[in-house]
Amino acid sequence: MTTNGAVLEVKNVSSGYGEVQILWDVSLNLERGKLTSLVGANGVGKTTLMRTVVGLLKPSKGQVNFNGSDITRISAHAKASQGLVLVPEGRQLFTDMTVFENLEMGAFTGRAKENYKQNLERVFEMFPRLKERRDQKSGTMSGGEQQMLAVARGLMAQPEVLMIDELSLGLAPFLVLDLFEILRRLKDEGLTMLLVEQNVQMALAVSDYAYVLNEGQVELEGPSREVAKNEDVRKAYLGI
Amino acid sequence: MEQLIASLADGLLLGFVYGLAAMGLTLIFGVMDVINLAHGPIIALGMFAMFFISGATGMGLNPYLALVIIAILGLLFGVCIYFIAVHRVLNAPHLSSLLSTFSVNMMIIGVGTAILTTTPRNLVFSIGSISLGPVTLLGTRLVAALIAILVAALLYLFLYRTQPGKAIRAVSNNRAAAELMGIPSTQTLALSFGIGTMLASIAGGLIATFFSFTILAGGVYELKSFVIVVLGGLGNPTGALLGGLILGGLEGIAPVFMPVSWVPVIEFVLFVVILMVRPTGLMGGGR
Numbered sequence: 337m338t339t340n341g342a343v344l345e346v347k348n349v350s351s352g353y354g355e356v357q358i359l360w361d362v363s364l365n366l367e368r369g370k371l372t373s374l375v376g377a378n379g380v381g382k383t384t385l386m387r388t389v390v391g392l393l394k395p396s397k398g399q400v401n402f403n404g405s406d407i408t409r410i411s412a413h414a415k416a417s418q419g420l421v422l423v424p425e426g427r428q429l430f431t432d433m434t435v436f437e438n439l440e441m442g443a444f445t446g447r448a449k450e451n452y453k454q455n456l457e458r459v460f461e462m463f464p465r466l467k468e469r470r471d472q473k474s475g476t477m478s479g480g481e482q483q484m485l486a487v488a489r490g491l492m493a494q495p496e497v498l499m500i501d502e503l504s505l506g507l508a509p510f511l512v513l514d515l516f517e518i519l520r521r522l523k524d525e526g527l528t529m530l531l532v533e534q535n536v537q538m539a540l541a542v543s544d545y546a547y548v549l550n551e552g553q554v555e556l557e558g559p560s561r562e563v564a565k566n567e568d569v570r571k572a573y574l575g576i
Numbered sequence: 577m578e579q580l581i582a583s584l585a586d587g588l589l590l591g592f593v594y595g596l597a598a599m600g601l602t603l604i605f606g607v608m609d610v611i612n613l614a615h616g617p618i619i620a621l622g623m624f625a626m627f628f629i630s631g632a633t634g635m636g637l638n639p640y641l642a643l644v645i646i647a648i649l650g651l652l653f654g655v656c657i658y659f660i661a662v663h664r665v666l667n668a669p670h671l672s673s674l675l676s677t678f679s680v681n682m683m684i685i686g687v688g689t690a691i692l693t694t695t696p697r698n699l700v701f702s703i704g705s706i707s708l709g710p711v712t713l714l715g716t717r718l719v720a721a722l723i724a725i726l727v728a729a730l731l732y733l734f735l736y737r738t739q740p741g742k743a744i745r746a747v748s749n750n751r752a753a754a755e756l757m758g759i760p761s762t763q764t765l766a767l768s769f770g771i772g773t774m775l776a777s778i779a780g781g782l783i784a785t786f787f788s789f790t791i792l793a794g795g796v797y798e799l800k801s802f803v804i805v806v807l808g809g810l811g812n813p814t815g816a817l818l819g820g821l822i823l824g825g826l827e828g829i830a831p832v833f834m835p836v837s838w839v840p841v842i843e844f845v846l847f848v849v850i851l852m853v854r855p856t857g858l859m860g861g862g863r
Contacts, residue, residue: 392752416758428753430746441746444739445758493757 342401343368343528344389344420344497349398351388357396358384360552366497366530371523373531373543373560375573381552382532383425386501390422391415402497417445419496425505425532427486431475435466438474438485442492451494459488462518480511487518498522499530504538516542536573540564548573578710580832587828588821589717592724593782595820597797598804599728599813600775606811607748607768609670610662613677616798617684618653618773622646622780623789624688627697639701639785643723646781647774654773658766666765688791698788720782727778728817731771735813744768776801799840803847809857818859 342365352358358381366372374382387393389400391412400408402420430438439459443452460467463484469477474485483503490498503519504512512535519542522529533539539560540546546563548556556563563569597619604612612618628634629642637645661680665672703715735741747754747764755761780794787793804823808815823843830839850857 390756392755411760412752412755413758413760416756422756424753424756428750428756430749430753432749433742433745437742437745440739441742441754441757441759444743448758489757 341368342366343403344530345399345401346385346389347399347401349385349388349395349400351384351393351395351398353384353393358552359388359395361398362549362552362554364547364554364557366528367545368528369526370544371519371529371531371542373533373539373546374549375533375536375539375546376549376555377573378534380549382549383501384552385549386422386424386499386530386532390420390499416493417447419447419494421490421493421495421498423486423490423498423500423503425501427482429474429482429485429489431473433474434471435474435477435485436470438489439466439492442489443494445493448492448494452492455492455494459491462491462521463488480507483507483511483515487515491522495527497528497530499532501532503531503533504535512538536569537564580829582711583828583832584825585711585713585828586717587824587826589713589721589824590827591821591824592721592728592817593779593820594797594800594804594824595817596724596727596782597776597779598801598808598816598820599731600772600779601798601801602805602808602811602816603731603775603813604769604772605805606813607744608662608666608765610666610673610677610769611670612769612772613674613798614657614680614684615776615801616794616796617681617688617791618650618776618794619780619783619797620688620789620791620794621653621684622650622777623784623793624692624697624791625649625777626781626784627699627789630701631697631699639699639781640719640723643778643781646777650774650777651770653777654770655766657773658769662769663762663765685791692791694790694792696788696790699784701785714786716786720785723782724779727775728813731775731813734771740764740767744771800843803843805857806847806850806855807858809859812857812859815857815859819857822858 344366346362346364349362350357350359362385376382384393388395391410395408399406402418407415430441439456443449443455465481466485466488474482503515516538531539531543540563543560546560547554548563548569556566556569601612601615604610625646626639626642629637629645630639657680661676662673665676701716705715706713706718735745743759743764744767746759747761751761800823804816804819807819807822826842827839830842
C-alpha cells in the first residue's frame with residue numbers, strides 16, 4: 337500500500353455509450369488525502385468519466401487502478417464495497433424511501449456497517465436538517481435537502497475515495513456555500529475526493545489539483561491555483 | 577339475505593388467497609418492470625407440489641407443513657427462472673420479457689401435460705367447518721385466508737424492516753444508485769423474482785386444499801391476478817390484497833343474482849372499466 341501516492345489511477349481510458357465514443361485516452365490520478373477537481377463545459381465527458389471509473393460504464397480501452405490493483409472490469413457494487421463511492425449527478429436518491437432508509441442503504445457494504453453508528457452521528461451533525469426529516473420520504477424534500485442527503489448517503493458508505501458529480505447544480509447560492517464548507521471540512525479530515533463541478537471558480541478555489549476536460553480529453557492539469565491563473569481557462573470558464 | 581352474507585364471506589376468504597397470488601405478480605412487476613406470464617403455471621405447480629407432498633398417493637404430510645416446503649421450492653424455482661429467462665432480457669424492450677416468460681409458461685404446461693396429464697386431481701382433505709349464525713365457513717378456506725394474511729404481513733415486514741427487503745425496495749426504486757451504494761442488484765432482482773414465484777406457489781398450494789386442479793388450472797388464477805393487480809395498482813403489494821378482496825367478494829355475491837358463468841364477464845368488465853377510468857388502480861399505484 338502506498339502512502340501519499342495515487343489512490344486512484346485512471347490510465348488512458350476511452351469510453352462512451354455504444355457506438356458513441358465520448359472519452360479519448362483520458363488519464364487522471366487522485367492523490368491520497370487531496371481534493372481533486374474535474375472541470376469543463378457541459379457535454380465534454382465529465383459524467384461519462386465518473387460513470388466509467390465507478391463501473392456503471394465499461395471502458396473500451398484503458399485501465400482503472402484502485403490502491404494499486406486493477407479494478408477496471410469489476411462491477412459497480414463491488415467497487416463500492418472496496419470504498420470507491422460516487423455521489424451521482426442528479427442525486428439519484430431512493431425517492432420512495434425515507435431519509436433514514438436512504439442513509440441505511442448507503443451503509444449497505446460490510447466496510448460501511450462496521451462504522452455505521454459513528455457515520456450516522458457524523459452526517460446528522462453535519463446536516464441537522466436530515467435528522468429533523470429522517471422519517472420523511474426523500475423524494476418530497478427540496479433540491480438542497482436532497483443534495484445534502486445524496487452527500488450524506490455517500491459518506492455513510494465509508495468511502496476511501498468519494499467522487500461527487502455536480503455538487504452545486506441547480507442549488508441556491510447560500511446552499512452552495514454550505515456544501516462547499518462541508519467539502520472543506522471533509523478535506524481537512526483527510527478524505528480523498530474527486531469533485532466534478534460546473535462552478536469552475538469555486539471548484540478551483542477549494543481543490544488542491546485540477547483537471548480541465550475538453551471534448552473528451554484532458555486539456556490541462558495542474559495545481560488548482562495555477563490552473564485558475566491560466567489565461568485560456570480564465571477566458572473559457574471564468575468569464576474574465 | 578342470509579345466503580348473500582354466506583356467499584360474501586366465502587368469497588372474501590377466497591379473495592385473500594387470490595390477493596396473495598396477485599402480490600407475487602405485482603411484486604415482480606414493481607421491482608423489475610417484468611410481467612411474469614409464467615405466473616399461472618407456477619400457481620399450478622404449487623397445487624401439484626401440494627398434491628405430491630400431502631396427497632394420499634403422495635407423501636401424506638400435513639398440508640400446512642407442506643406449505644413451508646412449497647415456499648422454499650417456489651423461491652428456488654423463481655431464482656432459476658430469473659437467471660435462465662429473465663436476467664438477459666431485463667434491459668430489452670418489454671416484448672422480450674413477455675415472450676421470454678411466456679416461453680417458460682409454455683414449457684411448464686407442455687412438460688406438465690406430458691407427465692401429469694390433464695386429469696383433474698384433488699386433495700382429499702377436510703378440517704371441518706365453523707358456523708357463525710347463518711354463515712358456515714369451511715375450515716380449509718378459513719385457514720387458507722389466515723395463512724394468506726400471515727404471509728402478506730411477513731412480506732410487508734420483510735420489505736420494510738429487514739436489510740435485504742430494503743435492498744429490494746432500493747433496487748426497485750433506482751437500480752443504478754443501489755449499485756453505487758454497494759447493493760448487488762442482480763442477486764437482489766433474483767431474490768425478488770424468487771419471492772414473487774414463492775407467493776404464487778403458496779397461493780397454489782392453498783387453493784389445492786379446497787379445489788380440484790390440473791396443470792392448466794393456473795391460467796384462471798393468472799387472469800384473476802391480472803384483474804386484481806390492475807384494481808390495486810400495478811406494483812403495489814398492499815393494493816393487491818385489497819384487489820383480491822374486491823374480486824373475491826364479487827365472485828361470492830354475483831352467483832346469487834345470476835348464473836355462475838357470468839362471473840368472468842363481470843370480472844373483465846370491471847378490469848376494462850378500471851383501465852379506462854383509473855389506470856393507476858384504486859390505491860393510486862406504485863408508479
